[in-house]
Amino acid sequence: MAIISRLEQIPVNRFHYKLLLLTGFGWLFDAMDTGIIAFVLPVLAKEWGLSATQIGFIGSIGLLGMAVGAVLAGSAADKFGRKAVFAVTLMIYSIATGLCGLAWNYESLLVFRFLVGFGLGGELPVAVTLMAEYSPPASRGRFIVLLESFWAFGWLAAALISYLVIPRFGWQMAFFIGALPALYVFFIRMGVPESIRYLIHKGRQAEALEIVSRIEREAGIEPAAQPVANAKAIVPNSPAQKLAFKELWTAQFAKRTMILWLIWFGIVYSYYGIFTWLPSLMVKQGHTVIKTFEYVLIMTLAQLPGYFSAAYLVDRIGRRSTLAMYLALSAVSAYFFGQGGSAEIVLLWGSLMSFFNLGAWGVVYTYTPELYPTRIRAFGSGWAAAVGRFGGILAPTIVGYMITGPQGFAQVFTMFTGVMMVVAVAVWLFGEETKGKALDEISS
Template sequence: MILERLEQLPVGSFQYKLLFITGLGWLFDSMDTGLIAFVLPVLAKEWSLTPAQVGWIGSIGLIGMALGAVLAGTLADRIGRKKVFTITVLLYSLSTGMCALSWSYESLLFFRFLVGFGLGGELPVAATLMSEYAPSHLRGRFIVLLESFWGIGWLVAACIAYLLIPAFGWKIAFAIGTLPALYVFLIRLHMPESIRYLISQNRIDDAKQIILDLEAKLRVKSQPFATELSDTEKGKKATAAPKFATLWSKPFRTRTAMLWLAWFGIVYSYYGIFMWLPSIVYAQGFAVVKTFEYVLIMTLAQLPGYYAAAWLVDIIGRKYTLSLFLLLSGICSFFFGNASDASSLLAWGAAMSFFNLGAWGVIYTYTPEQYPTTIRALGSGWAAGFGRIGGMLAPMLVGLMLGNAMGMNTIFMMFASVLIIVSAIVIGLGKESKQKTLEELETVLES
C-alpha cells in the first residue's frame, strides 16, 4: 500500500526539487573532474611534471572512485541513502580544498584519491535515490535529466578555469571546490530518506510519515494506511541478497558482457579524452587563456547531446541510440585527432563532446533496464565498476603515449577504434527495452 501510494503521487514540486538537489551533487562531481583537467596543464608546467606523472594525477582519482562506489553502495544499504550521500559530499568537497594546500606531488595524489573516493560514493547513491522516487513512467527521463547536470558542472569548471586560473593560479580552482560542503545543509533540510530503504529496514512508520508529508505538500487527499503490508512490500523485506554468479548465468551472461564492455569503452574514452583535453589543446600551441576558451566551447556541446539522446531513446530505442552515439563519437574523435587548424579543432571537438556525453545519458537509462528487480542494483553496480577500470587506465596510457612522443593523431586513433568497436558490440549483443514497463521487461529478460 505504501509503494502504491508513492507511485500514484502526481509529478510536482517534490520530484523536481529532489532532481535539483541530487543533480547539484552530480554538478559538483563534474565540476571537480573538470577542474583537475583544466589545472593539469598549468600544474605540469609549474611543478615540471612528466606526462606519466600527470596521468597518475588523473588516474588516482578513478581508483578512489571505484573503491568509493563499492563501499558507499554497501554502506547505503545499511545506514541509508541520505546519510551516505551527505558523508560523501563532505568528503570530496573538503578533500578538494586540501588539494589547494598540497605541498608536493605525493600529497596531491593522496588528496586526489580521497576526492575520488567521495565522488565515486556519491554518484551511485544519488542515482539510486532519484530512481527510487521517480514515477515509473518517467524514470528514464528523470535519470537522463539527472545525468545532464554533469554537463552543467563541466561548464562551471570551464568558466572558473577561463576566468580565474589565469589571474589567480591553479589553487583558486581547488579552493572553490570546497563550496559543496555548504550544500550538505540543503541536503539535510530537503532530502527525505528512500521509502524503499525504510521498508527494507522495517521502519514502516517512518515510510508512512514521508508519504503523508508528500501527499500534504502535493495536495493529495490522504487515506488511512492498511495495517498489513502489500505482497510487494513484504517481498522488499524478505528478498535474499543477490549473487554475483547470477549475472553470468544463462539468461544474463550476454547482456552482462555487452554492458561491461560498453561501460569500459565509454569510461575509457571519456576520461582518456576529457581529462587530457585542455593539456592536448595547449600542446597544439594555443595559450592557456585560448585553451580554456576552446575547451569551454567544446563543453557547451555536451548539453544538447544529452537532450538529443533523451529525445531519441523513446523514438529509435535505447540500443540504437547508444550504438549510434558511440559510433559517431568515435568518428569525431578520429577527425579531432587529425585537425590541422583551430576551426576544425573546435568543430570536431564540439561534435565529439556532443555524442560522447549523449551516450553517457543513454547508458545510465539503459543499464538498469537490462536486469530484473532482484539483481538490478547488483548488475548496474558491477557494470559501472568494471567501466572504472577503463577510467583508471586511459589517463595513464595517454601520459605514457605523450611521453614516448606519440602524436595526437595516434592517441585519438586509439580512442576512435575503442568507441567504434564498442558500438558494434552494443548493436550486436544488446536487447531493446524502449516503451516497456519494468514488469514487462522482467518477464522478457528472465525467459
C-alpha cells in the same frame, strides 16, 4: 493498492523536479571537482616539471579511487540507505578537493586525488539510483538524462573557475573553491527523502507510506487508506538477506552484468582519456593555456544540447538505440578531431564529440539501475561503475605514453574511435530494451 504501485502512478509534479534539482546540484559539484584537475594539470605540469607519464598517473589515481568508492558506496547504500551515503560521499570529495590545494609535491597530490575519486565514485551510482527509484516509468529516462546533464554545468563551472581564477590567483585557489560543496550536505539532509523501495525492503513500511502520501498530496491526489500490515505484503525480500557478488552472475543477471560492464569500461575509458587530457593535449598542439581554456569551454557548452537531445530520445526511441547511435557518432567525431586542422575544424569536431559522448553518458546512467532489482540495485550499479573506473585508470596513463610519438595526437583519437565503436556495436546487438517498463517489471 501497494505502496510501489501508488508511487509509480503519481504523475510528474513539483516533487520530482525538486528531487531532480537537489540530486542534480550534487552531480554538478561532482563534475566541477572532476573537471578542475583537467584544467590545473597544464599549469601544474609546467610549475612542477611533470612528465607526461606523471600527468597520466594523476588522472588515473582519481579513477582508482572512484572504482573503490563505487563498490563500497553501492554496497553501503543498499545497506544503510541512499540518502545517507549520498551526503557522506559528497562531503568526502569536497573536503579532499580542498586538500589538493594544500598539496606540497607530486606524491601528496596523488593521495588527495585518490580521496577525491573515492567520494566522487561513491556518489554517482547512489544519486542515480535514488532518482531512478522515484521517477515515474514513462518519464524515468528523461529524468535520469536530465540529472546527468548537470555534469555539463559542473564542467562549465570548472572551466570558468579555471579561466578566471587560475591565471590571477593560482591553481591552489581553484581547488579551495572546489571544497565549498561540502556545505551542500545540509540541503541534502533537509530536502532529499529516502528511497521508498529501500524503506520497504528494510521493513520500514510506515516511513514509506508516509512519504508516498505526502507526494500524493503535493500532486493533488487524496492519499488512499492503506494499513501498514497490508503494505508488508509487497516486501520483495527479507531485510536480512545479504548482498552477494555472485548474484550479479546468476543466469538471471549475467548477460546484463556483462553488457553493462563493457559499456561502462568503454565509455569511461574514452571519456576520461579524452577529457582529462584535453587541455594538456591542446597545449601540446601549440595553443596557449588561455586559448585552450576558451576552446574547452566552448566544447563543454556543446554537452548541454547533447544531454537534452538524449533526454528527448531516450523515452521515445529507447535506451538501446539512443545509446548505440550516440556512441557511434561520438566515435566518428573523435576520429576527425584527432586529424587536427584549423581552430574552426578543431572546435567543430571537438564540440560534436562532446555533444554525443555526454549524451551517451546520460543514457548509460538511465540504463544501469533499470537492470537490477531493489535489493541489489545500488550494488550492481556500483560494480558496473567500478569496472568502468578501471577503464578510466588505464586511459590517462596510456595517453601519456602514446602522446610522446610524432603522430601521437592522431593515434590517441583513432584509438578512442575504435573503443567507442566496439561498444556501440555491442549495445546494438546485445543490449536489452527497458523503455517505459516499471523497475520491478524489468528486474524480476
